[in-house]
Amino acid sequence: PEATYSAFSKAQRLGIIIIVCLIGLASPFASVTYTPAIPTIARDVGVTVSQINLTVTTYLVAQAIAPTIWASIGDIHGRRPLYIATLAVFIGSCVGMSVTDSYAALMVLRAMQAAGSAPNVALGSGVIGDVVHVSRRGGFMGFYMGLGGMGTAFGPILGGLFAEYTGWHGIFVFLTAFFALCWIGYALLVPETLRGIVGDGRVPPPWYGRPPVKLLTPPAAPNAEELRAALPPKKKVDLLGPVKMLKEVDVVCCLLFAGLHFVTWQVSMVAIATILADRYGLSELDIGLAFISNGAGSFVASLVMGKVMNRDYKVQLCKEAAAKAERGEEAPQEVEMIERARIRSLIAPTAGLNASVIAFGWTLQYRVHLAAPIIFHFFIGGLNMALLSTTSTLMVDLFITRASSVTASINLVRCCFAAVGTAVVQPMIDAMDVGWTFTTLSFICMLSCPLMLAEYVYGHRWRRKR
Structure with missing residues (x-):
């Protein structure tokens, strides 16, 4: 099945995924380059740190809502036009952020940044699902998440450097230039990949799905029109599709678990900038350097978990093949209980994350x-990245024809949770100090662990009922 899944060559797949990963940096870069500069921005704009934290909350709310709308369109009408449109919105908002000193403008432009960057995370997961077979998808998803981890690692350093030496406006001048180059590269090179439009890549897409440079485009099949006729009929766009997915029991289990743990990461990223400035007396640059450890951990874990997920897939496939052989049945070509293949290695990362938070x-x-x-x-x-990459890969596996929509569902839940966490973390620290704040968050996360156990045991039954 892997050999016939995609007509894109290994080099073409890698080229597409690298460009998609670079564009995927827009969301973490826009988020984490901003956080080391929060004390400086508050001082320059003339508002409190809590008020600047509300711009982070605004970003997270828009980050939750925007993919919910765009991803459904991308799963029906294609990835390419949405990439081009949403990244243009992001670049425009960065231009505005580079010149404004208004608190009201900050709130609006931060929402636009999220609306332009967040959909690309969901679209990227969809592209990987389009071109990579399930047996190797864990590794590529790990690579995708890993570059996002690099953004988390180096974004705060850039934010601290710009805040200290050029002023915080310089952050957004850099983002404008970098992602304008990414936009040009994507527009010139990357073809449409949505399987409902191009099949395995050999069916020519409409004109807007064809890049000027064909380097990453596989040759069209001689029987392209026959293949086009065999494609499933195009469905109507359901803008509430990602929201409707939340009625599925297995989706709820995974998203509550991942979303609550994501809150602890987001809160730690927001709170540490102010804590290191107030309690340790660090400068903006030093605060930015302090973020390296978190991003480095994200990068390392995502790459490791990619390999772990590929290994777990093979282990589960062997188990299922052995069970069928005992019953005298034909060996399966693909894993049937994909939930068990993905979840089997989550116990240690979950325990370690909650202990580390405390x-x-x-x-x-x-x-x-x-x-x-x-x-x-x-x-x-x-x-946290280990948990996020595993649950994201599982969701793409479960909804391969709606990969962008289900990734938008993940984004919706975790960003809504994170928005609440960001809004309440400073009042929580003021009321109970830092130690009890993070202990409370960890305890809430631990309450969600039985949900993943239920998904491991019963998930395949819930999926079959669909």
């Missing part, structure tokens, strides 16, 4: 040597 909070509260919270922040970033 330790992170208490080391900051007692002002332990700076190395301690930075080390725990490394594990928070890495282990």
